[in-house]
Amino acid sequence: MRVLVACEYSGRVREAFRARGHEAWSCDILPSEEWSTKHIQGDVLEHLGGLRYNLATFAKRPWDLIIAHPPCTDLAVSGARHFAEKVADGRQQRALDFVQALMDAPCERIAIENPISVISSKIRKPDQIVQPWMFGHPETKSTCLWLKGLPKLVPNEDSGHVKAHMMTLPVAERNRVHHMPPGPDRWKERSRTYQGIADAMAEQWG
Secondary structure, eight states: EEEEEEEOOOOOHHHHTTTTEEEEEEEEEEESSSOTTTTEOOOOGGTTTTTEEEEEEEEOOOOOOOEEOOOOOOTTGGGGGGHHHHHHHHHHHHHHHHHHHHSSSSOOEEEEEESTTTTHHHHHHOSEEGGGGGGTSSSOEEEEEESSSSSOOOTTHHHHHHHHHHSSSSSHTTTGGGOOEEEEEEEOHHOOOHHHHHHHHHHHHH
16 A cells, blocks of 8 residues: 555654555655655645655555544644634634645545544544543543544454553553643653554554
8 A cells, every 4th residue: 555644754654554564755854863764845735635745746556545643733722721712813723724725635545633623623524532541551642533434443353451551550650641841842751642542553544
């Protein structure tokens, strides 16, 4: 499969698919954290129709699957106290327009990933909400998936045991993402895809 992982700088989802033999590319305005010839640094909207064969031709190779992680800064309900300002200056609408453009990409299989956000009320409700503990990580972080042409992700067989173990941990540990200390890279760490979820996407959607 030809897979585009939009708005990903970590390469986790890209590499999960590549490890299973797929032609996967990531695209983000940021450079890849680990240098890769399979990362496109730039505006993903310019690449939704496919990837050029080479620099000498504009012939496109269409994507079989697009997985997108649009920025949640202006959308997540965790920042609701700033919504009035973001609505007034147009930031939230621009973020929603970007999400809609990803949803409308010319591809039969699309997954949009975001935390609990206004996408649910302004565009449509998610098809699924997953948690890290469903895929091997004893932590909580509600992650919404808006799906087109794709099945819902199936949790790991031992997810119940992982959740039970998680509930024995201190609150700060099982809610690690929400208790990260302030810092310039906090937003990057909070937005990073859990490896177990990346692997589940590659195994089940690939």
